[in-house]
Amino acid sequence: MFDRDIWQEIFHSIKNNKLRTFLTGFSVGWGIFILVLLLASVNGMQNGFTRQFSDDATNSIFIRAGVTSVAYGGFEAGRRIQLRNSDIEYIKRSFPKDIEYISPRIYSGVSARYKSETGSYNVQAVYPDHQMIEKTLVSKGRYINENDLRNASKVAVIGRKVAEDLFKKEDPVGKFVEFNGLPFRVIGVFTDDGDDNAERGVYAPSSTFQLMYGQNDEINQIALTYNPNYDLTEALEFSERLESVFKRKFKVAPQDQGGIRVFNYAEVFENISNFTGGLDFAVIIVGLLILLAGIVGIGNIMVFIIKERTKEIGVRKALGAEPWQIIKLVLFESVFITALSGFIGLAIATGLLSLIGPNIQTDAFANPSVGMSIVVTATVILVVAGVLAGLIPAMKAAKVRPIVALSDK
Amino acid sequence: MIEIKDLHKSYKMGSNSLHVLKGINFSVEEGELVAIMGSSGSGKSTLLNILGMLDNSDSGEYILDGVPIKNLNETKAAQYRNKFLGFVFQSFNLINYKSALENVALPLYYQKVGRKERLEKSLKYLDQVGLKEWAEHLPSELSGGQKQRVAIARAMAAEPKVLLADEPTGALDSKTSYEVMDLIQKINDQGNTILIVTHEPDIADMCKRIVHLKDGVIIEDKKIKQVRAEQYV
Numbered sequence: 218m219f220d221r222d223i224w225q226e227i228f229h230s231i232k233n234n235k236l237r238t239f240l241t242g243f244s245v246g247w248g249i250f251i252l253v254l255l256l257a258s259v260n261g262m263q264n265g266f267t268r269q270f271s272d273d274a275t276n277s278i279f280i281r282a283g284v285t286s287v288a289y290g291g292f293e294a295g296r297r298i299q300l301r302n303s304d305i306e307y308i309k310r311s312f313p314k315d316i317e318y319i320s321p322r323i324y325s326g327v328s329a330r331y332k333s334e335t336g337s338y339n340v341q342a343v344y345p346d347h348q349m350i351e352k353t354l355v356s357k358g359r360y361i362n363e364n365d366l367r368n369a370s371k372v373a374v375i376g377r378k379v380a381e382d383l384f385k386k387e388d389p390v391g392k393f394v395e396f397n398g399l400p401f402r403v404i405g406v407f408t409d410d411g412d413d414n415a416e417r418g419v420y421a422p423s424s425t426f427q428l429m430y431g432q433n434d435e436i437n438q439i440a441l442t443y444n445p446n447y448d449l450t451e452a453l454e455f456s457e458r459l460e461s462v463f464k465r466k467f468k469v470a471p472q473d474q475g476g477i478r479v480f481n482y483a484e485v486f487e488n489i490s491n492f493t494g495g496l497d498f499a500v501i502i503v504g505l506l507i508l509l510a511g512i513v514g515i516g517n518i519m520v521f522i523i524k525e526r527t528k529e530i531g532v533r534k535a536l537g538a539e540p541w542q543i544i545k546l547v548l549f550e551s552v553f554i555t556a557l558s559g560f561i562g563l564a565i566a567t568g569l570l571s572l573i574g575p576n577i578q579t580d581a582f583a584n585p586s587v588g589m590s591i592v593v594t595a596t597v598i599l600v601v602a603g604v605l606a607g608l609i610p611a612m613k614a615a616k617v618r619p620i621v622a623l624s625d626k
Numbered sequence: 627m628i629e630i631k632d633l634h635k636s637y638k639m640g641s642n643s644l645h646v647l648k649g650i651n652f653s654v655e656e657g658e659l660v661a662i663m664g665s666s667g668s669g670k671s672t673l674l675n676i677l678g679m680l681d682n683s684d685s686g687e688y689i690l691d692g693v694p695i696k697n698l699n700e701t702k703a704a705q706y707r708n709k710f711l712g713f714v715f716q717s718f719n720l721i722n723y724k725s726a727l728e729n730v731a732l733p734l735y736y737q738k739v740g741r742k743e744r745l746e747k748s749l750k751y752l753d754q755v756g757l758k759e760w761a762e763h764l765p766s767e768l769s770g771g772q773k774q775r776v777a778i779a780r781a782m783a784a785e786p787k788v789l790l791a792d793e794p795t796g797a798l799d800s801k802t803s804y805e806v807m808d809l810i811q812k813i814n815d816q817g818n819t820i821l822i823v824t825h826e827p828d829i830a831d832m833c834k835r836i837v838h839l840k841d842g843v844i845i846e847d848k849k850i851k852q853v854r855a856e857q858y859v
Contacts, residue, residue, distance in 0.1 A: 221741065222735060222741070229724070230723075233723055528719065532715075532719045532721065533732070533736075534704060534707075535678070535680065536707070536713070536732055536733045536736060536780070536784075537704050537705065537707050537708020537709075537733055537736040537737065537784070538704060538736050539700070539701045539704040539705065539736070540701060541701070542736065615700075618680070619680045619707075620675055620680045620681055
């Protein structure tokens, strides 16, 4: 089947019609080129989204309390819900298998002073676990530990920008900084490559702030990460469970987002993957339509070639060529042109991507690339396309009556 | 070798039917060199097409080398043509992008003869028509007479039972025509059966038998004394 003669004939035919072969091949190559680039763009978009959110642990859930918006369980609307330390203990007790890390967040603003430098910063008072939830990178010193928390130590982990503002060239670790007039020892400096603003923040133990500023056990928010082995459905199921438990506990209407709000990053990821999945689908459809135009082009050319070669095919049949042998000739040529030009398109597209892809790193678009599966799929599509493009012309060729070779009109 | 009994053929032209062959009875023995003559419209080409299995008859019998030729599908017809028949056309019909040698090898390719053996055999036949040195040339580099000799070599390469030639000298000047006829006569001398369709009396005279067609019937079928082409070359 793959003998030398078939290939010789194909090469002859291609060599004799270079421009025509090029023009036809171009349309298929172009189609594949566009298809690959489109798919890579969707991929790049996906990468961009993922990168933006991967700054925080992607398996995090936040529980916020606010003011109820609906009357429920005998209470009027407008009731303020307050989260407390006990709620954290309650979650730890109730969901031991689901929880990975958990921490409260208490927000407050402080005015800080070191020597003659002053500034206003936001403080998040947290548990040691918070480092894992927020994926905080400590570049100098250390993060808050259990001892700090137990002793309500006046220690702080400051952001890189804070350190620059207050300490200039000095090493802040071990120095004392005044927050609202009270001395805090700086135990570490953190960086955040996602966000400069985050580096203008300060972390402190939650117990310290609760003791200093009100002697209470109130917290603003609960941040936690769930079991990282959970898939999307399990994660969503868990946050729903959490939400319903909390709403029952605080007697908040199930649909009331004001009283208790449980925010799960998985929802965002679900939305993103739904979105990019839809985009992928649209892109494949568009790409295939472009490719279809190329296929029709090849089919068109093949019909033309057959018409031109009618006499030759007639002679071949008179010399004893069977219909299948004629079909083979046309089909192979069509598959060859399609596959070759498609591969060129594929190679140029992937080459282009590997060249410029890694250099593209914007917020919503990063490293557009194609996977092996796309390459394999494209190859299969190409061969099928070649067969489709050649089939009708080949059948037509097989039907050529050898009698036309004899008539010299 | 060839036996034809009461062969009829008509073509449909719209609502009319054109009766082209009106009962042909005709047989050819092995080793004969037959000229089929007749003016255009006499049915000589239709007869050749049916003999060449390029067209089907409406009724009648056609037996080729003891094999009844009837109700053939495309594949079977192709195999029979390849095995039994060699064709020579008026306009040579060489494949223009293949060398002389490759053209001669084509029927052998369809007989699924291996490449090496195919080329050896083809070269032998090219040598027989005196074109061994031209083996690697393309048809466009050959003269008309040379092209027809390549075509004859091609027709002979498959070692067919019968050689069918449709106006083999129709596109050649008289000197070249005689050269080609000389070659055909020599192939006939080796015992090959050859049928030639022609309207040129001098070409017909170089055969051993002349069959005259007119309006779809044979009006004359006579053996003649062959004029050798050699003397004109």
